[in-house]
Amino acid sequence: MTDAATLTPEADEEATELLRFATAGSVDDGKSTLIGRLLYDTKTLFEDQWDAVEAVSAGRGDEYTDLALLTDGLRSEREQGITIDVAYRYFATPHRKFIIADTPGHIQYTRNMVTGASTADLALILVDARKGLVEQSRRHAFLCSLLRVPHVVLCVNKMDLVDYDEEVFKQIEKEFCSFATKLEVPDLTVIPISALKGDNVVNRSEHMDWYQGPSLLHHLEKVHIASDRNLVDVRFPVQHVIRPHSSDLHDYRGYAGQIASGVMKPGDEVMVLPSGFTSRIASIETADGPLDEAFPPLSVTVRLEDELDVSRGDMLCRPGNQPRVSQDIEAMVCWMDEARPLRLRGKYAIKHTTADVRAVVKDVQYQLDVNTLHRDESANELKLNEIGRVTLRTTKPLLCDDYRRNRETGGFIIIDESDNRTVGAGIIV
Template identity: 70%
Template structure:
């Protein structure tokens, strides 16, 4: 594959460390999510010549008199035929200031579970609003879901400003309506940017058509957005994925605990505590595939060696002695139901996976189901169906070491699995809804 001027280097000089930002797009159907991502990739010169040629040819075959940049992300054949996004499409690009992972999520209500999947790891949610249509139910629904998923930054892109003559009044009216709704959710950080994804106004380059807007273009805003403080809000959490015991004669005394750091910073010499045993010890060393390191932090995958031989197994948790997660067998949680074959009902049993620990869980109670468009709670609900959100109580067969999801998205999340089909049927978040809902 050859690259032209529309390709750029994914990375920077070795002496510079460029951090990573994950963002998800969301909004109503045909609000231009895929076009926006295509414009970001095109104007930041991060697509290859053959990709551009393919998109130009498909655009021509469909009778378009312009290059449909949405085709860069609508990769499935069904998506291209229908002109909609069905599955979550991930794209990667970089600028000299930052690396990005984009999740382009569907707008249709029947693909809510896909949107939840795409936004679950995002630092930023881009909510697109069609300037001609204003704030719709889907706009509210996706903002609610982003808030529920703990996405710390929301950027509202008022798109298709070229179709309303770049009207400042239209933009301000949408901003006022959206701000009023978002106040009920207490969105931590809310930004508004007027754009035209099709033409390129305020996406990568500042728009000459909207001199009244004194903010930054979208890419500049994403490059400068500070996200480091949004992570590691809880002290050390290290779920053990695997116990390493080499079988060779020379390494018989080696015992390491492999996993991914969920939060906090670990260093050799630190005092730690193992759960569920409650035994304390000290970190002897931290190793990676490239050798020992002086510290480990999210999302590094490392092997931790301890000074004492204590009983630690897969699913156990290493943390600080004076800062431990809650060990719970009764969970109050929000769930997004993902199974089209059967609803969630009281009394049903499932396998539950939380960090690296598996257990069995029974649905003890359905507290309510949420209408994600109006935020109304249906406290008489007896089931939760596909793509619906609800609050439930689970009873688990063994303690799970959890933190509230809004404080730690790694140790506050879980999945439910139907043991008869081995299908993931729900994504869950420990804790309640945003305070104002």
């Protein structure tokens, strides 16, 4: 158990493992208050931040300091008492560093939820103990499953408003676990909390002695995420070719990028796609010097023993373990554009790893109702916040994997070429 009083700046420097987690839940379930509580109880706030929140709370006539104001930073959010934008917050304990994506609960902000959860190691889904599971709870659980978030924590919040009743908690836990069996949720934990009072958030609650599990922060510190990354399939999308102009380095040719998956070492045999030529890794270099091995999400420069034609958008992989090379892409797409829907035979630009290609929508197979999981096969377009399965035909082959196997090479964004706006996000199935 972490005692908030023991946190120090030195601990922040030592905390090397990073956990990204997204919060989700219905309106007024207390997401912003929960994040405010985590920031406050872990001594992450500056004095002027706390003073500002106290002043706003007093000005509104609140009987308590509203911790939600720490994350609802936009004026429109404060006026309406809701979260609109995805707010990112940072804090650290002696065990870990954290990045929180506070995502909105409204159905019209589904795209924001998808954005926040797409890079998350863990998702916190909040439920109001008085209301139990609602439509939004099921929708957020489905989105987390669709986006392959490895760990899900259901926080049954506002337990203080139901007198810390164990039966209320047990009923919600049973109902959610039953729903989760229809989804692909690898790791599920259920914790009863009160974000307002601080019960089971950082420290164990004295009011719920019937609960024997960890506090939320303890779980966040200890949940095992090292094995979530794909360390089997070597995928290195080339972002930039480095050819220094210096006369001392006229023979230098390095390929810079971020390792998407797998482990790379000098001496390893690699294949360059799409050309199919093979070579061996001569060295792996960083700004701090050479490495004996590299793994995701490190950004490195790879040098090969042979001079091959390699350019941005190409990929290094193992000869015996290659991604799929295909121009016909089946994907689940979340549409994010308010002005124009995704339409059959629509033409778009696709950004996939470091590759940029153009694509046409060959087929809209169905539009999915994320609340009921019903498929509307008569749909031929996707409007704002709608999710559906589509078939795309690209101008050049994509070097991709199924999203369930590799989130980095299995995801892409869709861009409207007329104004260069991101209009959709897709996961390859």
